[in-house]
Amino acid sequence: MGNINLKKVSKSFGATTIIPEIDLEIEDGEFVVFVGPSGCGKSTLLRLIAGLEDTSGGSISIDGRDVTGEAPAKRRLAMVFQSYALYPHMTVYKNIAFPLKMAGEDAAVIDKKVKDAARVLNLTNYLERRPGQLSGGQRQRVAIGRAIVRQPSAFLFDEPLSNLDAALRGTMRLEISELHHQLKTTMIYVTHDQVEAMTMADKIVVLNAGNIEQVGSPMELYKTPKNLFVAGFIGSPKMNLINGAAAAKHGATTIGVRPEHLGISTTAGEWKATVGVAEHLGSDTFLHVHADDVGPLTVRADGEIGVHHGETVFLTPSPAKIHRFGADGRAM
Amino acid sequence: MARAVSTRRKIGFTVAAWVVAMLIFFPILYTIITSFKSETEAIAGFSLIPSGTLESYAEVQAQSNYFKFFLNSVIIAVGSTILALVVAVPAAWSMAFSPTKRTKDILMWMLSTKMMPAVAVLVPIYLIFRDTHLLDTRIGLTVMLMLINLPIVVWMLYTYFREIPGEILEAARMDGATLWGEIVYVLTPMAVPGIASTMLLNIILAWNEAFWTIRLTTTNAAPLTAFIASFSSPQGLFWAKLSAASTLAIAPILIMGWFSQRQLVRGLTFGAVK
Numbered sequence: 099m100g101n102i103n104l105k106k107v108s109k110s111f112g113a114t115t116i117i118p119e120i121d122l123e124i125e126d127g128e129f130v131v132f133v134g135p136s137g138c139g140k141s142t143l144l145r146l147i148a149g150l151e152d153t154s155g156g157s158i159s160i161d162g163r164d165v166t167g168e169a170p171a172k173r174r175l176a177m178v179f180q181s182y183a184l185y186p187h188m189t190v191y192k193n194i195a196f197p198l199k200m201a202g203e204d205a206a207v208i209d210k211k212v213k214d215a216a217r218v219l220n221l222t223n224y225l226e227r228r229p230g231q232l233s234g235g236q237r238q239r240v241a242i243g244r245a246i247v248r249q250p251s252a253f254l255f256d257e258p259l260s261n262l263d264a265a266l267r268g269t270m271r272l273e274i275s276e277l278h279h280q281l282k283t284t285m286i287y288v289t290h291d292q293v294e295a296m297t298m299a300d301k302i303v304v305l306n307a308g309n310i311e312q313v314g315s316p317m318e319l320y321k322t323p324k325n326l327f328v329a330g331f332i333g334s335p336k337m338n339l340i341n342g343a344a345a346a347k348h349g350a351t352t353i354g355v356r357p358e359h360l361g362i363s364t365t366a367g368e369w370k371a372t373v374g375v376a377e378h379l380g381s382d383t384f385l386h387v388h389a390d391d392v393g394p395l396t397v398r399a400d401g402e403i404g405v406h407h408g409e410t411v412f413l414t415p416s417p418a419k420i421h422r423f424g425a426d427g428r429a430m
Numbered sequence: 431m432a433r434a435v436s437t438r439r440k441i442g443f444t445v446a447a448w449v450v451a452m453l454i455f456f457p458i459l460y461t462i463i464t465s466f467k468s469e470t471e472a473i474a475g476f477s478l479i480p481s482g483t484l485e486s487y488a489e490v491q492a493q494s495n496y497f498k499f500f501l502n503s504v505i506i507a508v509g510s511t512i513l514a515l516v517v518a519v520p521a522a523w524s525m526a527f528s529p530t531k532r533t534k535d536i537l538m539w540m541l542s543t544k545m546m547p548a549v550a551v552l553v554p555i556y557l558i559f560r561d562t563h564l565l566d567t568r569i570g571l572t573v574m575l576m577l578i579n580l581p582i583v584v585w586m587l588y589t590y591f592r593e594i595p596g597e598i599l600e601a602a603r604m605d606g607a608t609l610w611g612e613i614v615y616v617l618t619p620m621a622v623p624g625i626a627s628t629m630l631l632n633i634i635l636a637w638n639e640a641f642w643t644i645r646l647t648t649t650n651a652a653p654l655t656a657f658i659a660s661f662s663s664p665q666g667l668f669w670a671k672l673s674a675a676s677t678l679a680i681a682p683i684l685i686m687g688w689f690s691q692r693q694l695v696r697g698l699t700f701g702a703v704k
């Protein structure tokens with residue numbers, strides 16, 4: 099079991115308030131991702147849940163039990179740190195066994211659990227090595243192994259993949275998702291990475307300056323962002339946000355059109371634009387254009403289209419996919 | 431081409447390092463060589479080949495009991511180091527892991543006391559020692575050297591402890607370790623190399639300390655520094671005997687240093703070598 103409930107949780111460091119007040123409910127077995135710009139308080143929120151920081155106000159309960167004042171060790175949560183935080187003086191085996199040893203399990207049980215975890219994580223051949231003798235990906239697996247052996251009620255991940263190269267990040271992302279399907283344990287995952295957030299999450303929590311901007315499934319956030327911040331933050335490349343006359347025509351202060359929702363033609367369309375940089379990826383083409391009267395726009399076209407620097411194109415937003423925002427930045 | 435250049439540079443650096451090392455080591459070497467000469471040889475002029483006589487050693491031992499001084503040196507150096515660690519470990523610990531706004535100031539202040547010339551407090555310290563009957567006692571000298579080296583010990587330990595990433599301690603807490611478990615299984619094993627090199631360096635510093643050891647002792651508590659001094663002042667012209675005494679005094683620490691080079695290098699660079 100692992101539902102986690104935050105009620106009016108706040109956090110200040112001295113005079114600076116990092117998290118003004120947050121209410122959040124996480125269901126058992128959910129994969130929740132915290133995203134937001136750097137410094138918005140993602141790690142702080144995670145550490146409050148972990149018990150590594152004391153709350154300044156409000157309460158946190160896990161499985162219906164109030165744990166606000168409880169030590170991290172008593173919360174039955176496991177955490178995977180960005181730096182992995184492996185014990186450098188212990189072998190991989192001892193690293194994974196450590197939480198079990200602390201829980202006072204007997205040697206035979208520990209041995210079985212460690213070996214099972216090692217098998218799942220492809221670490222069997224490395225059990226006698228020290229963390230210093232492992233690659234980044236292997237270290238990450240050890241950190242995950244150390245987290246899973248104890249069967250915690252929830253896993254907390256703080257940007258666990260950000261130290262890995264792109265290819266490995268892709269593989270590990272799938273492994274963690276797979277692990278979630280197998281274990282069905284609540285996971286809270288902090289990331290900067292759009293792709294990780296969109297692909298792994300059941301529920302995304304978008305944070306900005308310590309406030310929750312929106313909570314929802316990846317598709318909800320993609321299709322119906324509540325405000326300009328979420329609209330601009332979710333999606334890659336970013337949504338085009340257009341002010342002025344073009345927006346007024348739709349009865350809004352700002353309109354948002356995702357790059358993939360702009361139709362492109364070389365003959366006719368709503369906005370005339372000049373192509374700046376064209377990125378040809380084969381599977382997609384990204385065009386960075388400058389539209390007359392509208393400003394710079396990013397366009398995404400499926401497959402390869404033969405448009406190059408300096409050429410003129412015409413763009414038409416799909417009417418149903420236009421997001422309208424009022425003067426207060428909220429969706430209309 | 432690039433290979434050739436870098437090989438040549440490497441050879442250049444190696445040669446330079448050896449030259450510097452030999453220059454630094456030469457006085458010690460010459461002292462050892464001179465200790466195996468007779469007095470007439472010693473004043474005869476520069477020579478790297480001694481006759482190999484042991485007469486200086488015999489005379490030194492006959493004049494004063496080396497082992498008594500040696501024992502005092504061991505007790506004072508080791509004792510003051512242990513005492514310093516007992517005080518400094520918790521101090522450095524709390525400064526490294528729960529720093530306050532003033533931690534940096536306190537550290538600077540501690541270090542600043544080392545910048546004061548020792549002679550400036552000679553009179554007050556001497557009077558305190560006299561009035562508390564600590565003059566020429568091992569306990570007095572042990573406490574004195576502990577205090578003298580404490581700032582350095584705290585600083586060194588602080589830099590070592592600072593290197594232990596906080597996240598590892600947090601990981602231990604998340605893994606269910608109690609404070610005790612955290613200290614025994616995680617902190618201590620990670621801190622031991624740092625504590626060991628601090629200890630080694632401090633033993634050497636205490637062993638070589640000559641200002642206070644010579645001034646606060648006469649016979650009972652006098653360590654090897656006083657032993658050397660006793661040969662230098664009245665008999666400054668007896669080079670061979672002085673060399674023999676010096677060799678005897680530095681030999682133990684030289685041997686210890688040789689066997690603990692790795693830890694020492696870390697200690698001397700204040701933990702800067704990764």
Ligand SMILES: Nc1ncnc2c1ncn2[C@@H]1O[C@H](COP(=O)(O)OP(=O)(O)OP(=O)(O)O)[C@@H](O)[C@H]1O
Pocket residue numbers: 111116134135136137138139140141142143290
């Ligand atoms: N111990 C602390 N004392 C004072 N301020 C802190 C402390 N820890 C974090 N902060 C501040 O709180 C804010 C939020 O930090 P936090 O680490 O939660 O951000 P984040 O969203 O995780 O950022 P990133 O994506 O860069 O990791 C930052 O402005 C940071 O400077």
Ligand SMILES: [Mg+2]
Pocket residue numbers: 140141142256
């Ligand atoms: Mg962070």
